[in-house]
Amino acid sequence: MKWFFEIFIMECKRVLSYRIDFWLQFGVVVCTEIGIAYYLWSSIFESEGVTSISGMSFEQILIYYAVVPFIVRLVKSSDDFGISREIYEGGINKYIIYPVSYSATKMIERAAFSTMGILQMIVGLAFLSFFIPIRDYLTLENFVVTVAFCGVSFLLYFYMCFCLEILAFWFDSVWSLGVMLRFVTMFFGGGMIPLAMFPDTWQSVLSYTPFPYLFSMPMRIFLGQANFSEIFKGVIVTSIWVLPIAALSYFILNRGFRRYTGVGI
Amino acid sequence: MHSSFAKMIKVSQLTKTYRVYKKNPGLKGTLQALFKREWIDKVALDHVNLQIEPGEIVGLVGANGAGKTTLVKILSGIIHPTSGDVKVMGYTPFERKYAFRKQISLIMGQKAQLWWDLPAEDCFMLLKEIYEIPEDVYKKNLAHLVDALDVSRVMNIQIRRLSLGERMKMELIAALLHQPKVVFLDEPTIGLDMTAQKAVRDFILDYREKHKPIMILTSHYMEDIKQLAKRLVIIKDGKFVYDGDLDTIAKKHHTHKLINVTLGMNAEIDPNKLLLKHSEIIQRDGDLLKFKVDANEVTAALNEIFKTLEVSDVKVEEEDIADVIENLMKRNR
Secondary structure (H helix, E strand, C coil): HHHHHHHHHHHHHHHCCCCHHHHHHHHHHHHHHHHHHHHHHHHHHHHHHHCCCCCEEEEHHHHHHHHHHHHHHHHHHCCCHHHHHHHHHHCCHHHHHHHCCCCHHHHHHHHHHHHHHHHHHHHHHHHHHCCHHHHCCCCCCHHHHHHHHHHHHHHHHHHHHHHHHEEEEEECHHHHHHHHHHHHHHHHCCCCCCCCEEEHHHHHCCCCHHHHHHHHHHHHHHHCCCCCHHHHHHHHHHHHHHHHHHHHHHHHHHHHHHHCCCCCC | HHHHHHEEEEEEEEEEEEEEEECCCHHHHHHHHHHCCCCEEEEEEEEEEECCCCCCEEEEECCCCHHHHHHHHHHCCCCCCCCCEEEEECEHHHHCCCCCCCCCEEECCCCCCCCCCHHHHHHHHHHHCCCCCCCHHHHHHHHHHHHCCHHHCCCCCCCCHHHHHHHCCCCCCCHCCCCCCEEEEECCCCCCEEEEEEHHHHHCCCCCHHHHHEEEEEECCHHHHHCCCCCCEECCCCCCEEEHHHHHHHHCCEEEEHHHEEEEECCCCCCCCCCCCCCCEEEEEECCEEEEEEEEHHHHHHHHHHCCCCCCEEECCCECHHHHHHHHHCCCC
């Protein structure tokens, strides 16, 4: 089982081997999101003449948009259609030959990518705290619990994504399905708009789905808006969602391997 | 359970059919395919039988699409067969049990298996853990393989930055680190220059001598097959058209022989104007002429040559094995 650890280390090395890409790509995403959020929400606040929207002040909204890309990065990891590409191009062959579990290998690789995101998050938040009052909301305890919860959310998102990507055994392209998954999870998970801004009925309906536990719940923990019982409930509910989705992914994977034609060799 | 089957491959009535859809050309065909697709079954392997004993090196030869790579994919567990039985060391490959996977390896000349962004040394460290190779065995094996392939200088360079030859050598090391009992080699020398091809062949031969694994080799380079394989399987349209010893294939299936003639010093006859009944000139280099002759007409052809030309030396030899194999494949078309 030491290979788990070696794959983790190897993926960390791989991510870090592209230094400029590692810092620039993420920096651009964060800066763009904050920039858009700043101009969009400042004009909304001005035109409406209000000091808060859905209980969130302009400052809180700005912090939300500054932090949520880091949370999304930790939860979604390298969500780049890599699994479906391996099925289409035959990269999966080596994982069939090597005595390792394909799903476990992919999970560890993505976990390593996410773990490197913690480094980006620490440096990024430290930098942003000079411009945005992040320190007023952030405590070490909240940060640690947020990152820990992101671990559970990561599992949930990984298996959702994995289920969809391995449909590549059947379909010639899963790109559009992947884009749909990204949009749905980002929109209903709080990656685009804080869920607090959704109508109460929507929020109530969403609470029965796995989406709020992807990005919204970690954000609430980060901002100190979630108490212990909510966090505990969040872990339980997320785990309950993970189990059937993971079981479904194993079922699809096994069926998919039966259809696999070993392209690429 | 598996010890009695160790290093043995048994295939019986193995069939693999791929289901592919047919699309008519042009925009109309593309639009039609959006609503309705016509599926066809393509038979890649058709009820083939094969048994391989411990230590054998088997060369699989066939045209593109003949079914040789499909056979390798089934034997290595990458794909499921449509029907038939297949056992490798007592295991059913497509069940993909870890114990089975730990004893095989697959080298694909056209597909990199190592991690592109990492140096080879890091990749090997990972494989050490994946195959659970003890530290001392790993160090010993790695040192031997690195030395034999002369790649110590490039161990710390990213795989993506290596030349094709160096990368292939790294793939070989990666595939053999855990000393597999069955090695599948799919076009191991493809794209390599002559020197690198020879180095890879010599290394495989040396490895085979020392470790005696079963090796199944597919290659379009007949030199690979001639140098490495003792047994030859020729596949045509999913069926085996020949399965036997490489050395005897020429004796059994040769259709022609080659006659090398050295002309005498004062030969005045222009060989280009010769019309020989029993042979044809296939090569001329100064005073040297090479005739291709039907295997049953060698004596008649020699008489004719001696009568027609002033000959100082003559040598009759077997047709090149590559030509024999090619003829055998053509005959079964």
